[in-house]
Amino acid sequence: MTDPRSGGDSLPEAARESRARSPVPPLSPLRVAVSGARGRVGREIVAALEADPGFECVAAADVDDDLGAALSGASAQVLVDFSVPTAAAGNALTAIGQRVRPVVGTTGIGDAAVTTLRGRCEAAGLGGGVIPNFALGAALLMWLAELCAGHFESCEIIESHHPTKLDAPSGTALRTAERLLEARRGRPFRHPDPRTETLPGTRGGSLGGAGVHSLRLDGPVADQTVIFGAAGQTLSLEHRTTSRTAFVPGVLAAVRAVVATERFYTSLEEVLGLPPAASLGRAMASSEAP
Ligand SMILES: NC(=O)c1ccc[n+]([C@@H]2O[C@H](COP(=O)([O-])OP(=O)(O)OC[C@H]3O[C@@H](n4cnc5c(N)ncnc54)[C@H](O)[C@@H]3O)[C@@H](O)[C@H]2O)c1
Numbered sequence: 001m002t003d004p005r006s007g008g009d010s011l012p013e014a015a016r017e018s019r020a021r022s023p024v025p026p027l028s029p030l031r032v033a034v035s036g037a038r039g040r041v042g043r044e045i046v047a048a049l050e051a052d053p054g055f056e057c058v059a060a061a062d063v064d065d066d067l068g069a070a071l072s073g074a075s076a077q078v079l080v081d082f083s084v085p086t087a088a089a090g091n092a093l094t095a096i097g098q099r100v101r102p103v104v105g106t107t108g109i110g111d112a113a114v115t116t117l118r119g120r121c122e123a124a125g126l127g128g129g130v131i132p133n134f135a136l137g138a139a140l141l142m143w144l145a146e147l148c149a150g151h152f153e154s155c156e157i158i159e160s161h162h163p164t165k166l167d168a169p170s171g172t173a174l175r176t177a178e179r180l181l182e183a184r185r186g187r188p189f190r191h192p193d194p195r196t197e198t199l200p201g202t203r204g205g206s207l208g209g210a211g212v213h214s215l216r217l218d219g220p221v222a223d224q225t226v227i228f229g230a231a232g233q234t235l236s237l238e239h240r241t242t243s244r245t246a247f248v249p250g251v252l253a254a255v256r257a258v259v260a261t262e263r264f265y266t267s268l269e270e271v272l273g274l275p276p277a278a279s280l281g282r283a284m285a286s287s288e289a290p
Pocket of ligand 1 (some may be wrong): 035036037039040041042061062083084085087099104105106107133134135165222239243247
């Protein structure tokens, strides 16, 4: 079979040699738009896209800009959104309406919006994603926590963020609690409440018995600790983000993935192709049974 790239045997010898010597044409950079582009994370994403020859930042929109108009002139392939929870789903729908794949990093948009975006992407045959944490360490923390979930009776999740974060708990903490319960097939953790709570709220929130605590203070960017407890022992898994550059490689990987696969992603582990930890954890738990 003739290699279509060779041009067949009918080309003169000189032309064949010249074609063989010419370099392989570089892949075109992925055309990416950013909404929330003047925000703390948005600025990092725009800078990263501009620095990487594999990408081209074709639009950078913020609150006062007309995103629809910015996208229509830009032939963007992907919209990365790091804006505010009240705007992110609408921005993503605007993108889908123009056949631009949304990658939403904004947290706190709610499950119903995620379901809607998944449905709209799938109906349009477009990839997309809503990913509550793009930091590799946070993805691995959730994955490891899922592995552990069936082995311990109690669990407390503590997340710390900067004081201007709009939502609490963080999307990551909520998703971690949900995934731990899914890994336990809904079996709740033990969450003892004190007989007297002298300061109301001190025990934090609880999702299926997994305690969830939100710290808001100057200093942290986005930290999370998951503490498991069982008789006579605790296990702590901790992830700390010291700079917003931590989110960049995960965002770029998700941008590549949504274009390459046209799938809808809800976690960085899916983007990275990690095996499902919940089933591994359940297999470990059953092999421990007497
Ligand atoms: N998924 C992750 O890994 C991850 C990591 C960090 C932050 N976040 C989330 O990303 C979001 C942004 O975080 P941040 O720290 O950059 O916040 P920020 O307040 O610094 O930036 C938000 C930006 O969005 C802009 N904005 C407001 N309304 C808009 C609209 N309608 N359209 C477009 N832009 C609009 C604001 O003007 C601002 O520039 C938050 O929800 C945060 O929780 C997610």
